[in-house]
Amino acid sequence: MSEQMIKRYSSNERANHWIIAICFILLAISGLALFHPAFFFLSSLLGGGTWSRILHPFIGVVLAVSFFFFAMGLWSQNKVTAADKEWQKRLGDIICNKTQNLPEIGKYNIGQKYLFWTLVISIALLLISGFVIWQPWFTPYFPVVLVRLAVLVHAVAAFVSILAIIIHIYSAIWVKGSIRAMTRGTVSAAWAKHHHPAWYKEVGKGNR
């Protein structure tokens, strides 16, 4: 007997998400190679130091554009609600699987929402600071003090976003049944009912 499946992502959303994911990994690897000699060996992935330096900013622009469209689609569902804050207070219970009388969660839980806003802010900062430090095209138009500040902002935003993505990948694997949301576009009704009951009530019925 086949289990009921609920649509969570369209094919456009999934294609966009995986373009973002591939770009992010290439950017993290080439960025670390440019950041410190200890990571320089990673530059081999993009064909050496010169190619890493040339390609890194262009891949960054592709990621920012893809992420912009992806984030626009998810924007309204990531607003933090009173139910989310209550849910956050009960995090200890949730970890111990005591899920009785929890406020009902919509399409995303508060952890996913924090991740979303962390990425929105850090990717915006990476894009802006990236343009300021993009030699030789844009940097000459900015005062040196701003260029120095942009280098710092770029490194801090990259560190935060890499950390956020490590947590994101870990959570996606940890919460069994999530990965298929981004590979097949569907989740099981049981998954939706357990992890996102308010969203299940909203879209679950009659949705196969």
Ligand code: HEM
């Ligand atoms: C290769 C690593 C990645 C894996 C395995 C992965 C997996 C997933 C999965 C399974 C979902 C669906 C979760 C759900 O609907 O409950 C998702 C959603 C999402 N992903 Fe990824 N992802 C990866 C990389 C990225 C990257 C690099 C970004 C952004 C820079 C990103 C941003 C998002 C966002 C904003 C969502 C929607 C909300 C959320 O679950 O937080 N992902 N991802």
